[in-house]
Amino acid sequence: MHRVKVRVVEDALDANTTIADANRADFDRANVAVVNLMSAPGAGKTTLLEAVLGPGMDGVRAGVLEGDVAGSLDADRLAHLHIPVVQLNTDGGFGGECHLDANMVRSALPALDLEALDLLIVENVGNLVCPAEFKIGEDARIMVASVAEGQDKPLKYPLMFRACELVVVNKIDLLEHVRFDLDKFRYYLDQVHPDVHVITTSAYTGEGVDELRDWLAAVPARERRTAGAAV
Numbered sequence: 757m758h759r760v761k762v763r764v765v766e767d768a769l770d771a772n773t774t775i776a777d778a779n780r781a782d783f784d785r786a787n788v789a790v791v792n793l794m795s796a797p798g799a800g801k802t803t804l805l806e807a808v809l810g811p812g813m814d815g816v817r818a819g820v821l822e823g824d825v826a827g828s829l830d831a832d833r834l835a836h837l838h839i840p841v842v843q844l845n846t847d848g849g850f851g852g853e854c855h856l857d858a859n860m861v862r863s864a865l866p867a868l869d870l871e872a873l874d875l876l877i878v879e880n881v882g883n884l885v886c887p888a889e890f891k892i893g894e895d896a897r898i899m900v901a902s903v904a905e906g907q908d909k910p911l912k913y914p915l916m917f918r919a920c921e922l923v924v925v926n927k928i929d930l931l932e933h934v935r936f937d938l939d940k941f942r943y944y945l946d947q948v949h950p951d952v953h954v955i956t957t958s959a960y961t962g963e964g965v966d967e968l969r970d971w972l973a974a975v976p977a978r979e980r981r982t983a984g985a986a987v
């Protein structure tokens with residue numbers, strides 16, 4: 757019984773990898789770099805996107821794929837940026853899943869003109885477990901942790917903090933109001949993902965937002981260089 761369950765899960769992840777590879781091939785053909793933005797619900801992904809994308813990204817044409825279980829609240833919040841934004845709901849035929857998978861992202865691709873983008877940011881469904889397990893064909897993954905969630909989260913949800921190449925510590929403006937020791941957080945993070953890059957931000961005060969924008973804006977050029985080197 758147990759064996760069968762494990763087998764089914766493995767099959768599902770295999771199928772996901774195959775579709776993620778197909779997405780990746782489409783992204784490469786269109787020359788668009790893709791970033792998977794993950795966090796617990798409410799860590800500040802959408803607010804950071806507004807702050808980062810608001811002033812525009814010098815020479816980088818960005819678009820957003822918004823993932824939520826239901827509704828289009830986040831896509832609506834980004835509408836004023838006048839960039840391509842597509843909402844993807846997991847309750848729309850995907851069983852209300854707690855994460856985006858490669859097949860869901862694939863279903864949303866016809867709604868996006870990939871050729872018109874250099875960078876596609878996918879805001880994943882808020883969750884600290886499942887998104888880490890499902891590749892969607894992305895080039896890079898960002899994990900946003902807010903200081904309001906507590907300093908111990910890297911130890912409790914290690915896969916999420918291990919499966920990313922950038923950790924953003926958001927709501928740094930709240931540090932004086934919550935019991936969150938940044939040094940301790942970094943110490944715990946180091947135990948699960950040594951040397952991962954960290955940017956501290958406040959979407960409210962703007963601290964760290966330029967650094968995050970620069971990091972994101974560098975992804976397309978970096979991916980082109982890597983692809984060129986591989987040829």
Ligand SMILES: Nc1nc2c(ncn2[C@@H]2O[C@H](COP(=O)(O)OP(=O)(O)O)[C@@H](O)[C@H]2O)c(=O)[nH]1
Nearest residue numbers: 797798799800801802803926927928958959960
């Ligand atoms: N104090 C503070 N609140 C923030 C910050 N970023 C986001 N928030 C608030 O946190 C809540 C959730 O933000 P949202 O962007 O919707 O989170 P998401 O679910 O990760 O997309 C909202 O009330 C935001 O205004 C921040 O840097 N500082």
Ligand SMILES: [Mg+2]
Nearest residue numbers: 801802830879
């Ligand atoms: Mg959001």
